[in-house]
Amino acid sequence: MSFWPTTTDELILEQKRLATLSFSRWEKPPEPFISAGVFVCYGRNVAGAGKKGDLGWATAVALFPDGSVKVFRVSGRATFDYIPGLLALRDGPLLEKAVLGLGIRPEILFVNATSRDHPYRAGLALHLGYKLDVPTVGITRNPLIAEGSLPGIKRGDKFELRVGNETVAFWLRTQDNKAPLVVHPGYRLDGDSAIEVVLFYTEKYRTPEPLRLARKSARLYRAGVEDQAV
DNA sequence: GCGACAG
DNA sequence: ATCTTGTCGC
Numbered sequence: 590m591s592f593w594p595t596t597t598d599e600l601i602l603e604q605k606r607l608a609t610l611s612f613s614r615w616e617k618p619p620e621p622f623i624s625a626g627v628f629v630c631y632g633r634n635v636a637g638a639g640k641k642g643d644l645g646w647a648t649a650v651a652l653f654p655d656g657s658v659k660v661f662r663v664s665g666r667a668t669f670d671y672i673p674g675l676l677a678l679r680d681g682p683l684l685e686k687a688v689l690g691l692g693i694r695p696e697i698l699f700v701n702a703t704s705r706d707h708p709y710r711a712g713l714a715l716h717l718g719y720k721l722d723v724p725t726v727g728i729t730r731n732p733l734i735a736e737g738s739l740p741g742i743k744r745g746d747k748f749e750l751r752v753g754n755e756t757v758a759f760w761l762r763t764q765d766n767k768a769p770l771v772v773h774p775g776y777r778l779d780g781d782s783a784i785e786v787v788l789f790y791t792e793k794y795r796t797p798e799p800l801r802l803a804r805k806s807a808r809l810y811r812a813g814v815e816d817q818a819v
Numbered sequence: 820g821c822g823a824c825a826g
Numbered sequence: 827a828t829c830t831t832g833t834c835g836c
Binding site for chain 2 (some may be wrong): 730731
Binding site (some may be wrong): 629630631632633634635638639643645671701 | 828
């Protein structure tokens, strides 16, 4: 397990450093490959769940080309409240544990977080990918600080999200007439590859399949369901 | 100064 | 993250 910052000052310094680094570009391979999703949830019916000391349930799911999956679950206590821009402080260590527990290095990892759409241009999707050395795509419901118009209503319609003059993410419609999601090119990803791989994993559902499975599994884990199928 | 702000 | 009211409005 590598080191995660444990104070706001440490994290901000690391984020500023991360933002200055450049990485080799990932391209979606033509051959079948293993993808993964990772997700953490906190208490249901608990006011303000996800605060310091609260129990969190994390799950990583690897999705194989034949459709089979491998699941790893791990729980732990939040060491920080949620602070916008500092999500890594609360969720970074547990998410990393979950992915490492798979015992597999996926080709691409989906994370519920931003990347360059961030006060210091280094959100958790970028940070986690960097620490694991696994290419990442961030998926969120909303931008953090970036701005842009909503896309058209057809699957594949997109619109750039910018911080100043820099395009940092995209609104992307993954299903006709359904709410768009925000696609954040993460560690080693550029915009085209991020959108390509998201569309590849959203043939049937709005959320990319590996992340959808990880969410489902984490909520079952929280509910006490042993089910290892998903 | 205050609120908003990925989850 | 999670729950919840209602279709308003800076």
